[in-house]
Amino acid sequence: MARGPGTGGDEETCYVIDSLEQIGSQWRLAVLHDLQEGEKRFNELKRSTGASSRTLSRVVDDLQEMGFVDRRLEEDAPVATYYSLTEKGESLCPVFDAIGDWAKEWVAEDELEA
Template identity: 45%
Template structure:
C-alpha cells in the first residue's frame, strides 16, 4: 500500500485496522488518535447524527432552541446532544437570555461558519453525482421502447 494511513476495507488509525471494529469502537479510535486521517477527523467532527442539519440551519444566523428543534425535526434530547457536541468542538456558541421564560439561543462560531463553503461544495457534488442526478442520468441513457 502506498499510503499507510488508508486500507482498502477501512482506515488504519495509527496501528489499528478499523475494518473489524464496531462503529463505536471506530469513533473511539478516531477520538483517541490525533494522527488519524484528516478526512476521517473532519467527518467525525461534523458528520455524526444531526450535527450537519444543526450547522446547516445555523448558517442563516442565531436561532432559539425550539425554532432549531422544529427546523431539524428531532427530539429535544437528540438536539441537545448534537448542540453539546458542537459546543465542545467550538463550532457553536450558546447564549441564554433570562426572563420569565429563559430563552436559549445558538449561533455558529467562526469555526462553524467556516463550514459554509464545505456545505456548498457538498451540495454541488450532490447535484452532480447524488441519487437524483444518477436517476436522471440513468433515465436519459435508457432508450425509449414501443411500450412507453
C-alpha cells in the first residue's frame, strides 16, 4: 500500500498504516514479541503463542519473507528448526516496550474505570 502526499493522507500516517499492515496481526505480534527473549524452536513458539501448527508455520514464513525473522535448521538428530529476530525484527523491541508502558498506564486505568 504505497500512499504519498495527495493520496488521502499525510506521509507519516501512511507509514504507520503500512507498518501496522506488516506486523499488526495477532499472531505476527505474538511471535515477534516472543522472539525478543531470544531464539526459539518451532514447538516453543507454538506453546507460548497458542497458535496452531498451520497458523504458526504461515506466520513465521511471512515474517521471514518480510525480513523480521531468521530461520535456522539444525539437522543433527533430532532435527530442529529455530527462529530468531533479524536486525529489522530487533528494531521493534523499543516499540513493544513503549506499547507495554502505554498499556500499563491506559489499559489498566480503563479496566479500573469499567
